[in-house]
Amino acid sequence: MGDDNSIADAARVSYGKGTRSASDNRNLIRYLVRHKHTSPLEMVEVKFHLKLPIFVMRQLVRHRTASLNEYSGRYSIMSDDFYEPSEEYIQPQSKFNNQGRGGEMPDTWKEKYAQTINEITYKCQVAYKNLIGYGSVSHGGLARELARIVLPVSNYTECYWKMDLHNFFHFCQLRMDDHAQQEIQDYAKVMYEMVKPEVPIASEAFEDYSLNSISLSRMEANVLQYVFNTFPEKQHASGFVQSITSYLKKVQKAEDVTFDMSKREWKELEEKLK
Ligand SMILES: Cc1cc2nc3c(=O)[nH]c(=O)nc-3n(C[C@H](O)[C@H](O)[C@H](O)COP(=O)(O)OP(=O)(O)OC[C@H]3O[C@@H](n4cnc5c(N)ncnc54)[C@H](O)[C@@H]3O)c2cc1C
Structure with a gap:
């Protein structure tokens, strides 16, 4: 709207x-x-009818400024649809990021993991149907609100989800980012692409001033000020052209000047300047 x-x-x-x-x-x-x-x-308000795995829904509901209504597993039988990652999404635990995946694994392992996920999902689905007495004429089965506890978080749920544009951009900023889980990134990117044609000017401004911009801490600004002030002089003195990035590393190790930044902050600054 x-x-x-x-x-x-x-x-x-x-x-x-x-x-x-x-x-x-x-x-x-x-x-x-x-x-x-x-x-x-x-x-401006945006509203979606979403069908998504429960584990993605759990991340979506963290965005408290949304209004939403979700499918009820107490009233209704849960869907037969389960998320199973495609081959390129099957990756090992990242060595660098505790909260994500990264790197490659042999195809045979991928197949094995995919098969395990598929088998366990199927068993859970069968167990759920048995518990609720699906198709049984002899008994009504266990209450749906209890039977559903055997279903995995890959099971699809549905919701209506509404948010104003300011908070939607904030949601997109967080969830389209590389640090967000791949599956919610996929949802956020599609949602953003759907909204963009409705508000082309605001979206362009969001991309220019927020999504693709960087912000600097006080210390980072001090580092850059120092680098810009001293780089030309050092470059001249050393007699060869060196990149700002390699100079930045030297500044980090320099003993005559400190910026009170942790190793992680230095790495983040480097990332921002890439
Ligand atoms: C990459 C990533 C990893 C994450 N990992 C974890 C994790 O490991 N564990 C975990 O629990 N969560 C995790 N989260 C969720 C995260 O902590 C936030 O809950 C979520 O991103 C929602 O952000 P938000 O609060 O800014 O958004 P919203 O809830 O949509 O709120 C939007 C804005 O409204 C304001 N606001 C809303 N409610 C309040 C309030 N009660 N008081 C004050 N201001 C308010 C704030 O300014 C907020 O930024 C992760 C999120 C991301 C993107």
Whole structure:
């Protein structure tokens, strides 16, 4: 509900609407996003009917600014659909990120893991159906609210999910990021692509000033200031062209200047500058 005009109209309410051109709207919306004057973005709402595995739903519901209604496993029989990762998604635990996957494994292992997931999923599905007495004429079976406890979190659920645009952009920023689990990234990216044509100016501003921007801590800004001030001089003195990145590493190790940053912060700064 709503579009770029709704955002611009809301922002202009304080001094009267008048006639405005598309370029006025663009400048205004970009100004709002750039300066985090985000309440006019709340005038637009996005609503989705989602079908998603329970483990993705668990991440989705962490976004508290959404309004949602979910399929009830107490009232209704849970769906027969289960998420099984495709071959390229089957990866080992990352060596660098405790919260993710990374690297490769032999195809034979992938097949074995895929088969194990498939077999266990099937057993759980059969157990659930047996418990609820699915297809049985002799007994009504166990209550659905109890029987469902044997189902895995790969089981698909459904929900209606609604959010205002400001919080939706925040959701996209967090969940389209490489650090988010691949499966919720996939959902967030598709959701974003669906919303983008409805609010092209606001989306462009979000991409320019938020999604693809970087922010610097006070210490990081100090490091960059130091690097920009001293790099030309050092480069000249050393007599050869070195990259800013390699110079940054030298600055990190330098003993005559400290920036009070942990190793992790230095790594993050390097990542930001890539
Ligand atoms: C990569 C990644 C890893 C994560 N890992 C974990 C994990 O290991 N364990 C875990 O528990 N969670 C984890 N989370 C979830 C994370 O901590 C947040 O709960 C989730 O991303 C929702 O973010 P949010 O609170 O900013 O969003 P929303 O809940 O949508 O809120 C949007 C904004 O509204 C404001 N807001 C909302 N509610 C309140 C409130 N009650 N008080 C004050 N301000 C409020 C805040 O400014 C907030 O940023 C992870 C998230 C990501 C993206």
